[in-house]
Amino acid sequence: MNAMHMDQLDLNLLMVFDAIYQEGSVTKAAHKLGLTQSAMSHSLNRLRAYFDDPLFVKIGPRMEPTSKAAGMCEAVTDVVSTVRNRIVMSAGFNPAKARRVFTLNVTDMGELVFLPALLARFKKIAPECSLRTLQAPIEQIDGLLASGEIDLALGSIRAAPEGLYQQRLFPSTFVIMASTRNKELGDTLSREQFESMQHIVVSLTGRTSESYDKVLEEQGLHRRIAVVTPHFLMVPLLIDRHPDLLATVPRELAEVFGRFGVVRHFEPPLPVPPFQLSQYWHARFHSDPAIVWLRELVKDTFKSYPDVAV
Template sequence: MHIKDLDLNLLVVFDALLRERSVTRAAQDVGLTQGAMSHALNRLRAFFDDPLFVKTTDGMTPTPRGEQLGTTVSEVIAAIRQNVVAEARFDPLTAQRTFVLCMTDMGELVFLPPLIRRLRKLAPHCTLRSVQVPLEQIESMLSSGEADLALGSIHAAPEGLFQQQLFMHSFVTLVSVRNRKVGKTLTRAQFEAMPQIVVSLTGRASAAYDNAFDAYGIKRNVYLTTPHFLAVPHLIDAHPDLIATVPLELGTVFSKLGTVKVVPPPVPLPPFALRQHWHSRFNTDPANVWLRHLIKETFERYPLVSEQ
């Protein structure tokens, strides 16, 4: 006997007969007509040179040879269902896995609260892990499968990454509530003179920010460059002469702390797109596809932010 001579679909038929002990019910179970099921049983009998199942008062009873094969066939079918078929689809209600997302601390504040709410409802046995990695390592993290998605603004996405826009965000400037020199607006002269905090994952001032300010001929007085958004309101509270320009969503969260207030920048800044990025290797991976759809649905109605 050679496995190439065996139609592996016949093992599904064998497993159904073993469970149902009826040609009619087994046919219904695998979606065959009764005639097709009988034909499949005859092919099994010919291959194994044994009746395999005989009709008795208890239904189609396996022969000793059928009983012997039954244990192995059941184990094979169970393994295929659990390890092959299950991997070909993703059932969020039963899946147990951890989704890993590359994002900044700002991304955690913006993305995680609504995402956690939906994930708990739709995929109750799945969990999340957020990681912050240098931009130059994101492609390798996604390529290797160490991370599922990268969320945020990656202005020059590496080759091999797909991307999808989620929503646009604009910018506001944070000022200490104890800074009496600044009211509801910030003049250009004040903006240029006041020492500023700039958030940059690379440790350098953002080229995108620079280009926007350069277009207006504005020169910023950058005092501190940091990769951490969460440090900004605390630093401004400790040093009320400092200011920082951040995405509106983040400014809204920070203003609730009561230590900083939000004012519009002295010049209009172009909005930036927040996107999700994934590697081409996982473009058709069922779990990755499901997660991307969930994130897109969660944030596609995210209100378009504007200066207030």
Template sequence: MHAMHVRDLDLNLLSVFDALLRERSVTRAAAEVGLTQGAMSHALNRLRAYFEDQLFVKTPTGMAPTAKAAMLAPAIMEIMAKLREDVVSQAQFHPQTARRSFTLCMTDMGELVFLPPLMRQLRKFAPHCTLRSVQVPLPQVKDMLASGEADLALGSFRTAPDDLFQQLLFLHEFVTMVSVRNTAVGDTITREQFETLRHIVVTLASPGGAAYDAAFDEHGIRRNVYLSTPHFLAVPLLIDQHPDLIATVPLELGNVFAKLGTVKIVPPPVPLPPFGLRQFWHPRFHEDRANIWLRRLIKETFEHYPDVRTD
């Protein structure tokens, strides 16, 4: 087909063709595409002129496609499907009907804190969407967000790249976790006990503990570090099996593990600054409707943490 002839085709007419093909009625097709019956008849006449064929003719059972219309139908239906799925669907985001997977970068502690409340909210407001959690080194987070492989990063990335957008969700405090079988430590832990007992320290690519490490240094407290691990979830099991070990962890983590009955939490012997948990996203997706919706959902879910929304 000549290029000039291609430019003569109004793409809106393809939606008219598609509706007539499915509805077999000028009235019903007009209602579907939002036209009056007169405007629909005019659009059909334009289609007939363009393709030099009647395309749809009246029969006792409705508007039937001609042989040429039947020949054109597969290609036009495919074009309309691609437009709806790959173009129109990107212009808006309707959570109740959307079918997509959201990918979040977070640590195992982040999964423990964020996923249960977020899953409840997502299943309520976007029932056909799913979640995927990935743990990647900090230097790779920006590339994951830029490429769209991940939608958001959630956590305490104190050295996150400056060109990422970020939003504070809530502040976390620290507690010290002790085995319930460690009878030497009661409801509080003394500085002497804190310095004498051996510690488990969680080390991440971007240490969330940098602030409280500095606080210990400022107070001249030296921790007797026995084990460093990148995994928060291993800590309570290790303390249960080795009651002489202790660990200083975020409050929510300590609360969850204390419910298991094998460990208890006590205030650290010195005041520690809280740290902020944030969500991060790449500028490429700052105006993306689905990303905006997800960010808003997460902010609304956690802005009153720990009294998160569950309704």
């Protein structure tokens, strides 16, 4: 590659290349970089002209790299990573002027807790930045944090991968959620009722041994499981359609849906220890000014939870 041709390569185009490769979508890549759809398409056309190759072609739902692009992916990722982690990092982070998409790995229940308050802070402090959420399996979180595809993981990860940094945010507790139309239940829930009724269990993996509320079995309680789902927000809907079911959920979920008069909640029939909500990040980005800012914002926003201003 001669010097003149090298001068025509805009480093921002490599960021575009990397984002499309990582996301498999021009639209998602544009959102990740904080660009409009037209700006992203224009950048992709410039890349195609520069390399004289389509680079990415539509195959099914994804944009897949051509053979030429596939041969470049590792090198481009290395360059982008170096720029982000060693050059941009040293320049600091100004949230008032920055344009960036921050990606959080969080469950749908976590979205209910974290997003309203964080979005309110972003509007005031970082108006040109935005939030995106993913819900990745636990076994993928370490790799996603290491690659920078997610910036923070928020929630309660009982078996967090070794090597991740973590910081406690606030504790929460479990309650038992039931339908307001279940007339068999009085003001309290007995152990006999708990163990005789059927239950909904939330587990990202689909295995009850890895459910969020397996602490119940650890306390000696037994459940008749009717359904296992990876979605917390599905639980109140199932209970509304099937009033004979119970579910053990974080108190925040029960209180939010309790306002609609569809469900109510009980304390567990045996004392259940609280669990911690934390934030997790990778060592590669421990000193990244943008991620440091994000971590401090999360910590500050939820330091007085549940009395969080939105």
